[in-house]
Amino acid sequence: MAEDRFYRALTSPHRRRLLYHLLEHEERTVEELSSVLSGWEVTATGTMHTSADRSAIRLQLLHNHLPQLADAGLIAYDSDCDAVRLESLHPRVTRVIRQSVEAERFDESG
Numbered sequence: 001m002a003e004d005r006f007y008r009a010l011t012s013p014h015r016r017r018l019l020y021h022l023l024e025h026e027e028r029t030v031e032e033l034s035s036v037l038s039g040w041e042v043t044a045t046g047t048m049h050t051s052a053d054r055s056a057i058r059l060q061l062l063h064n065h066l067p068q069l070a071d072a073g074l075i076a077y078d079s080d081c082d083a084v085r086l087e088s089l090h091p092r093v094t095r096v097i098r099q100s101v102e103a104e105r106f107d108e109s110g
Contacts, residue, residue, distance in 0.1 A: 006093070009072040010100060014057070015065050019074060020101040022086035023094060029082045030066070034058040 009015055017040050018033055028036070034057045038049045041057075066084060069075040074093075076085045089097075 005068075005072040006074070009068050009074060010096070012065060012068075013104065014060065015069055016097065016100050016104070018061075018065065018084075019069070019086070019097045022075065022084070023097060027083055027085040030058060030061055030084060031082070033061060033084060037061075 010019075014037055017037060021033070021036050022028065034054050037057050038054045041047075041053075042049050066075065066077045070077050074087055074089065076087055077083070078085070
């Protein structure tokens with residue numbers, strides 16, 4: 001995995017949260033990930049999301065986030081069955097992902 005692609009992949013809160021979720025649930029569908037990310041935003045912002053918001057997140061996943069994560073070697077995406085799977089990651093990479101999301105959660109709680 002190229003280091004610059006890895007760090008570029010982590011610049012987005014959606015991508016960090018997606019990876020964090022996949023650390024616990026190694027494989028999910030795009031629809032499941034859209035719901036998880038939508039729920040995460042509801043928690044972070046305190047605003048409700050509609051099905052249109054989830055659809056927008058799904059499109060962002062398909063056209064932006066998943067390709068970048070796959071390019072960085074962090075996930076595999078099977079479009080035939082709509083499944084996203086976490087690749088085997090070095091423990092240091094796992095630690096960076098966990099710490100980045102946990103720091104973000106800490107910042108949100110004030």
